[in-house]
Amino acid sequence: MATELDSRTVECHLAEEMGSISLARQATRDALAEWGYRGRGEDVLLVVSELVTNALVHASGGPTLRLTGGSGHIRVEVGDCGEGEPEPRAPGPADGWGLHVIAKLCTSWGTSRHEGGKVVWCELAAPLALAAPTG
Template structure:
């Protein structure tokens, strides 16, 4: 297992930093799932923390060859509320829900952690 935690800034550049850290963690851990899915989920979680949360988010990743857990912590106690997806309300939580095997949020200290887990789907075995 590969684990990393990084304190991001409360700037939009944090999204790029989070994606770069995730890309590196996926490669170093040998994660066999779709890397683009994990990068999209990280972008959504960090964006939500920056837009709807408070303070600088903290990214925590635990990655293995077949599973990745992504956590983003911020200082707002307000838990995310799924909405009808669209241009006005965004698609963030719906994207996370579709791409992950499970997700959730938990209060932590004065803030919260929003997390999700993705799993690599084994390639089909074709009989000859």
């Protein structure tokens, strides 16, 4: 599931099924604990849930989750095979809260295109206590 790329990056390739939301949340919890995250973990988990859910509902193929912890921020990226750009809808129970939640909780967010799809990314302020890389 999760592959540690360095002391501050985790990447997960998720199946195209709603159960992947729970797996993404657990990988995020594990990364935040390992990195010594001292902020509002619930906010990071909510952002991950929203982005992975959007990828599963509005795109095709299993999404990829990438978390990067840096000095003062956490970057969340969710890649999918969808061609469409995410569009905020009217917030509420019918269409969900999705991108409105992302906009409220994050310092910035956007999309980038890549061959075969897109990545929706966002950044949150993050007090981290990253350990020095070993080896």
